[in-house]
Amino acid sequence: xxxxxxxxxxxxxxxxxxxxxxxxxxxxxxxxxxxxxxxxxxxxxxxxxxxxxxxxxxxxxxxxxxxxxxxxxxxxxxxxxxxxxxxxxxxxxxxxxxxxxxxxxxxxxxxxxx
Numbered sequence: 001x002x003x004x005x006x007x008x009x010x011x012x013x014x015x016x017x018x019x020x021x022x023x024x025x026x027x028x029x030x031x032x033x034x035x036x037x038x039x040x041x042x043x044x045x046x047x048x049x050x051x052x053x054x055x056x057x058x059x060x061x062x063x064x065x066x067x068x069x070x071x072x073x074x075x076x077x078x079x080x081x082x083x084x085x086x087x088x089x090x091x092x093x094x095x096x097x098x099x100x101x102x103x104x105x106x107x108x109x110x111x112x113x114x
Contacts, residue, residue: 004107005046005074006100007059008032013052023052027097028071034101034110044108063088073100079107 008028015023035042050056056068063074067088072095075081082103085092094100104110 003046003076007048007070007072009070010049041108041110063091063093
């Protein structure tokens with residue numbers, strides 16, 4: 001894998017359990033806000049927006065069925081990885097939204113969020 005990959009839920013999704021309503025993931029939306037505010041920085045990573053419905057094949061193919069909750073940041077193979085990263089299928093990743101935001105700030109110069 002050539003670069004860090006960030007997977008988010010596409011904003012404005014539907015949930016069959018609540019017909020006629022649209023939703024956003026608050027964790028993904030916090031990251032989306034940062035990406036939208038600093039578009040130049042956002043070009044430094046691969047960002048993928050996936051539908052709400054499962055399975056989320058793009059994530060499953062990389063880190064397995066049990067790790068398809070979003071947001072998730074899957075690290076590039078050729079860069080240092082934080083010690084607290086999880087591992088699945090030989091790939092390192094983090095799926096805690098606060099930790100993702102902190103990593104983006106530390107690695108890519110995104111602003112820190114308080």
